[in-house]
Ligand code: ADP
């Protein structure tokens with residue numbers, strides 16, 4: 437059976453940090469158009485704090501996601517810290533058994549549902565969930581088709597990127613960008629862009645497994 441290890445998930449978090457660092461200025465530029473120009477620095481600071489806590493490596497997925505979530509909540513001041521923190525805090529408790537594609541998909545769904553519960557955004561409100569929800573649908577479709585974790589993650593990454601791009605014409609209804617009303621249209625949502633990086637990092641981490 438095709439499963440992931442705790443080490444694979446740690447590799448994901450490290451790759452997410454690296455991707456956010458690489459795209460930090462882009463994320464901040466997106467946030468300067470419809471927010472307060474700090475999304476890149478918020479995420480980079482939070483994920484640097486997370487990576488600093490991964491040595492020695494957590495010994496289980498629940499332990500990993502607890503430290504990731506708590507560190508993001510406590511080290512990122514913006515909306516994104518508590519929201520991404522909740523995502524990871526909700527993932528951990530789901531991953532106590534075998535981590536196959538179905539289990540990992542269920543954990544990711546629990547994470548995204550946590551973001552919705554905390555932020556009350558609906559699909560189409562121009563937020564990070566507009567990248568996350570299509571990724572989860574693609575993941576579930578891959579599982580239904582009998583695909584393994586790497587293929588499910590690749591499909592999810594592609595769908596998340598499309599969801600990110602689809603936020604461009606939307607009018608924001610949650611978060612700071614909503615203060616702009618109609619003027620928020622015509623720009624990609626920064627949180628959707630970072631969530632596309634989240635799923636791309638997972639796909640890259642699972643594709644690189646030995
Ligand atoms: P802040 O807006 O506090 O400066 P960031 O710039 O780090 O925080 O993050 C902004 C991103 O957070 C937005 O682009 C959006 O994707 C996400 N966001 C904001 N509010 C919500 C919400 N209620 N639900 C889901 N995502 C949200």
Ligand code: MG
Pocket residue numbers: 467471472473474475514612
């Ligand atoms: Mg901001």
Ligand code: MG
Pocket residue numbers: 472474514515
């Ligand atoms: Mg801010």
